Amino acid sequence: MLAATAELNFQTRLDPRAYRLIPKLTFAGDIDNLDPVTARRAYSLARKPYVWPLDTVGNVTSVARNHDGTPALRLFRPLAPLSHERDTYIFFHGGGWTLGDLATYEPLCRRLANRLGANIVWVEYRLAPEHPYPAALDDAVAAARFIFSHAGSLGIDPNRISLFGDSAGANIAAVLALLNRKSELGWNFERQILIYPCLDLTASYPSHRALGSGYLLTREIYGWYRRNYIGDRDPTDWRISPLFAAGLKDVAPAIILRAGFDPLRDEASAYAQRLELAGVPVQEIHFPEMLHGFLNMGAVLPQAETALQQIERAIRRPE
Helix, strand or coil: CCCCCCCCCCCCCHHHHHHHHHHHHHHCCCCCCHHHHHHHHHHHHCCCCCCCCCCCCCEEECCCCCCCCCCCCCEEEEECCCCCCCEEEECCCCCCCCCCCCCHHHHCCCCCCCCCCCCCEEECCCCCCCCCCCHHHHHHHHHHHHHCHHHHHHHHHHHHHEEEEEEEHHHHHHHHHHHCCCCCCCCCCEEEEEEEECCCCCCCCCCHCCCCCCCCCHHHHHHHHHHHCCCCCCCCCCCCCCHHHCCCCCCCCCEEEEEECCCHHHHCCCCHHHHCCCCEEEEEEEEEEECCCCCHCCCCCHHHHHHHHHHHHHCCCCC
């Protein structure tokens, strides 16, 4: 493993650059009555100054929403020479299943395409609370089926398709990997990359108590996200909380990135340990001085570029 620890460690200092972002990106006011449309607008505007620059890529192709339920997709190809022997990552964005849009995440998708020399497929999954669980998961399943079945026409190698999820998107990716253990969606996933993933919606790990205030992803906003997504459904359903899956054997090999000042830190580490016990190859990447969401703040946090380098290294040198 690249790094592995679940212990709370308050000796590590939050990076001052990340600390200065907290008041600029933290929701204020009455969260319980927060209008999701207003919140989406505020989320996008607040993050705009901090996301990656909009890198030039080789090609961008839009795939319209399909009559069979496939969500809208956008395929980013890297600047690298055209090749059918490159990886493809199905990308699921963060934002608590409620926020996030292409404008906020396209810079990261473009950066990933060039950094990894891979195709990145953005999935426009439906958002809560207008479309609660299982809408986002259903869209993810439909997207994966479509990509596998149309790999040839999309110029994608079906043997080299993987998952890449950020926060709530990593929750979707992890569940999708569990659903596809026996190629139920059409083909095997090569790997799953989970970036500070939401894996236990009971929010019961110690880091939720220790880091639930003052570090951007507060317990109040995370509670609002969870209510929007699952309502009164059982949070221990493994399709909602992958950590509650009875077994993890045969899921795709994993790369899991976590941040030290993130309430989701402990569940990411716990999931890595469970994967390892199940015999699944897993690599952990840990940034102890960072907070939740930092990978999409490449304009101001140099650790974002370092994280991409470490992800690339983990892909090139699997355990």
